[in-house]
Amino acid sequence: MTLYAYKGIGKTGKNVSGVKDADSPKALRQLMRGEGVTVTSASVAKGKSGGGGGKGLSKEVDFGGAFNKVKRIEVQAFSRQIATMLNAGIALAECLEALFEQTEGEKFKHIVGEIRTSVNEGSSFGDSLANYPDVFDELYVSMVRSGETAGNLEEVLSRLADFMESAAKLRSKVKGAMIYPVIMLVVGVGIMGVLMVAVVPKITGLFDAQSVQLPLNTRMLIWFSDFLGAYWLLLILGTIALWFGFRVWSRTEEGRNRWHAIVLGMPLVGPLVRQVAISRFCRTMGTMLKAGVPMLKVLETSKAVLGNAVLMKIVEEAKRAITEGESLAVTLKRSGEFPPSVTHMIAVGEKSGALEDMLLRVADSYESEVETKLDNLTGMLEPIMLVVMGGSVAFVVFSILMPMMEMQKLTQM
Numbered sequence: 001m002t003l004y005a006y007k008g009i010g011k012t013g014k015n016v017s018g019v020k021d022a023d024s025p026k027a028l029r030q031l032m033r034g035e036g037v038t039v040t041s042a043s044v045a046k047g048k049s050g051g052g053g054g055k056g057l058s059k060e061v062d063f064g065g066a067f068n069k070v071k072r073i074e075v076q077a078f079s080r081q082i083a084t085m086l087n088a089g090i091a092l093a094e095c096l097e098a099l100f101e102q103t104e105g106e107k108f109k110h111i112v113g114e115i116r117t118s119v120n121e122g123s124s125f126g127d128s129l130a131n132y133p134d135v136f137d138e139l140y141v142s143m144v145r146s147g148e149t150a151g152n153l154e155e156v157l158s159r160l161a162d163f164m165e166s167a168a169k170l171r172s173k174v175k176g177a178m179i180y181p182v183i184m185l186v187v188g189v190g191i192m193g194v195l196m197v198a199v200v201p202k203i204t205g206l207f208d209a210q211s212v213q214l215p216l217n218t219r220m221l222i223w224f225s226d227f228l229g230a231y232w233l234l235l236i237l238g239t240i241a242l243w244f245g246f247r248v249w250s251r252t253e254e255g256r257n258r259w260h261a262i263v264l265g266m267p268l269v270g271p272l273v274r275q276v277a278i279s280r281f282c283r284t285m286g287t288m289l290k291a292g293v294p295m296l297k298v299l300e301t302s303k304a305v306l307g308n309a310v311l312m313k314i315v316e317e318a319k320r321a322i323t324e325g326e327s328l329a330v331t332l333k334r335s336g337e338f339p340p341s342v343t344h345m346i347a348v349g350e351k352s353g354a355l356e357d358m359l360l361r362v363a364d365s366y367e368s369e370v371e372t373k374l375d376n377l378t379g380m381l382e383p384i385m386l387v388v389m390g391g392s393v394a395f396v397v398f399s400i401l402m403p404m405m406e407m408q409k410l411t412q413m
Contacts, residue, residue, distance in 0.1 A: 008041075177378050204400070280305045288301060330347075
């Protein structure tokens with residue numbers, strides 16, 4: 001069978017599109033007619049065969065897929081289901097056939113169908129996955145290829161599913177911890193902006209006709225309000241320009257290295273960023289070594305998950321040192337950027353021959369510490385931001401009420 005991309009008109013008269021297996025375009029039309037769809041155009045998906053029309057439609061299908069990206073949870077479920085079926089003794093081709101039928105997301109269904117076709121045509125599973133780097137990254141493909149070579153593909157896929165589940169949990173925890181501060185910051189800035197630009201000028205305008213000597217805090221409030229009212233657009237444009245300038249600078253090699261070094265040196269934030277990066281690094285290394293991937297390939301792939309140029313440079317140096325026969329633990333320890341507890345456990349793992357187990361233990365330990373620190377940081381930020389917001393509003397109210405009370409005393413005299 002061939003995988004076709006089609007367009008047609010459904011039972012309700014609405015335009016529909018999708019992908020479907022069929023022996024020929026004619027068979028596809030008959031199959032879709034049975035489902036109440038009149039096919040108006042059809043071609044082999046991604047132009048695997050057929051003429052230029054197939055390629056044109058392929059581009060259109062891919063363009064639409066850009067707005068319907070494959071979710072990580074779909075890949076995780078895909079890995080877990082194949083591992084389960086392989087453990088049950090089902091052949092890989094049959095696993096892919098079953099997954100193609102039950103996959104709901106159109107984009108991922110299309111990819112699974114092409115992977116199944118590629119495997120049926122004699123390509124290895126790893127090579128078939130490598131055609132979709134946006135869905136299956138280098139780590140995933142490397143581990144699958146290693147599993148195919150070693151004959152333990154089901155075990156490797158199960159580890160990949162566990163790895164993605166653990167990574168998703170950590171990522172969700174970090175994002176969740178950032179939501180509250182960001183919301184509070186946006187709300188606080190919005191409230192203060194409205195007060196300064198719309199409310200304060202109307203109230204302080206009452207003081208202009210009076211001969212009362214305004215307190216220092218009131219004069220500061222009026223100045224700040226007048227400044228925002230006069231230059232608010234310039235301030236917004238300046239902030240946007242600074243942001244884009246920072247983005248451009250931070251994408252240069254020198255800017256990225258300097259900024260990432262600054263981040264690691266920040267109080268509270270720096271240790272947390274370091275622990276998250278090292279946790280990912282150790283989890284990735286341990287998972288890949290368990291799958292039998294060679295050390296140099298492991299280091300090259302694990303380096304990318306660090307997300308910090310300073311740490312990535314250290315791992316690159318470690319890779320070169322290992323080719324010269326040096327220990328990984330010694331190289332990482334010499335950098336001073338990896339905590340002694342991490343390098344010590346790596347050294348123990350290298351000596352005992354259980355490096356992958358030690359790396360996974362480090363990852364478990366650090367993920368637990370990250371969760372605790374995130375909880376503590378969130379718990380500390382909540383009262384601090386409430387105090388800052390409350391203090392800012394209180395300053396505005398107090399600065400307005402003080403001269404009004406003075407004016408009231410003068411009128412009563």
